[in-house]
Amino acid sequence: MTQKKEILTLLKEGRWKEAYYLQWQAEEKSYEIVSKEPTSSSDLKMAVDRERKIYQALYPLNIKAHSLDYPTHGIDQIVWILEAIIPSLFVIAIIFMLTQLFAERYQNNLDTAQLYPFSKVTFAMSSLGVGMSYVTVLFIGICGFSFLAGSLISGFGQLDYPYPIYSLTNQEVTIGKIQDVLFPSLLLAFLAFIVIVEVVYLIAYFFKQKMPVLFLSLIGIVGLLFGIQTIQPLQSIAHLIPFTYLRSVEILSGRLPKQIDNVDLNWSMGMVLLPCLIILLLVGILFIERWGSSRKKEDFNRS
Template sequence: MTKYWLFLYKTTIRNKFNFIPIAILILLTIALLWLNATLTASNGFIPMIRMQNADNKNSFSDNKEVNLMIQEQIASNERVIELAEKNDWKAALTLQLKVLEETDIKLVENESQPVPIELKKSILGKKAIYQYLVKNNLKLDTLERETQGFPFVFRVIASLFPSVVILCIIALLTNLFTENFKQGINLDDLFPLKKQYLLTSKLGFGILAASTVYAIILLISFVSATIINGSNSLNYPALLNTPSFIDIRPIGSLIAEALFLQFLCIIFLVLFVYILAQLTKNKVATLFISVFIICGLVLTVTKVQPLAFIAHRIPFVYFNTIDILLQNSSYITNNPKVTWITGITTLLISILAELIIVILLNYKPRNKKIPLFER
């Protein structure tokens, strides 16, 4: 069995086409970091405060009281910028919280002038994030445009896994599971090993290869972001999509839960592509059907209303692991059963069903010898 693993390894390495999706995935990871850094430089915390000051300077009028308030706000903003540039984020965010309380929070709490729910959600969420950062003395990173080590890994897990990571893994698995079919002949039958050993070896190698590629991408994303902008902390906050708008969890626990769920997704994906490869025995057909079914359902299933009430039983829903953990998926589908625990149960049941199909596809009853007088 060790020799067969070595054979699979050499076959995978020698196939140059396997390196193309991996190279594309690495480039996209670096491009995401560059894009986030570019957007943060123009729309981040400090640039936005500078824009507020520019707007305030154009807001002076003949009213002395109003002008005095504007001057105080400008001075406060300049102090926040000064503290932030010195990396004294605790003091900067404490001062910014006071500004937030005197402006946006009063607007939200004014019952005579109701504000849109999304605006209220944004303001209260921002306040909760700032309070958490001040309490834990952490540096601010731009929401959904993270550029620091651990927060950027969190963004890669959230954004790249349900899309380009899956595409890359499908391409690798398709090559792995269809390479043995030559002119309708399964070359695996030529190995002097029991079929169950060949099967478990190939599936195990597929899971290991897919997991290794994903681990390398996460390592590259962490190292590159840390070298440029620092690592920040696993205690960095992530805002949950709850009715209170202020519930927070540290990204460390979210990353751990997401990676466990994504590992189950990888096992599900390996078995799914293997089954298609056994049915089609064709590389192009396996790749096309896999991409069409998996990526199509991963990206659309939560947006199809007729499927919303059974979304918790569809394994493809849980490929969007961070959306599950932040409760975005349950909010979009209006299905509170779409949770991490339900995801584990659904994926395990789906994996078991796939294993049964795999066994049936590879089960070949022995041909019984017919006695001569019965021929």
């Protein structure tokens, strides 16, 4: 009790280094007790281990601790947005927007792309470019707004702020820097959105009407995105589902691979899978547009 009062006093006085040193020592003792207790669960041991390592990392920095669960700093806000908003509300809004954009091409069973004085391949490239531009602007916009809002409240934050990362391979918690999660997460999520643009385009090409396109896109993308939490067969192949990488912060922090016990779900796999899929889908789209255009010309010549 005396030590807790001393820690609180030091925190009130802004003597962060001294306070976190004492907190670190207290967590070390707690970890020793929990480790020796045979009834302690592995999750409890890991939680205590995480706390002691966080305070150990905070001690030399001599800064006030941030709340990563309820962030107020700019950098922390971006990470929170990537974890909580991007894979849920934001992706649903993007699917609505892309459905409207791509399905608008088909009016009363007529492909209006045929009415333009350029090829359907050119039209497809233009449509995909517009879709990707929308996604890019909105993605940068929401991340930029969250960073600005957090910065105005509590400041920019620090790129080297301690961030707990779970290693499924080593079965332990390590403390990295928040930048180790932030920048790779931004890239993974952005690449996943490019895949989504192409997938919605293909669904619109085959089904043409807005409601079926919207329904299938939501089921196929959002359903798979969250289905890995509860559907056992999906968990073993989660690393091969491109939409999983929208949950980039959970992947980079090791939490999602731990939850579904999939050691292959990681940054390296995402950086191989997503660019390859983007290229394959683009080639597929251009092929079917060219093939469809050639077939219509042949039908027209016969008639």
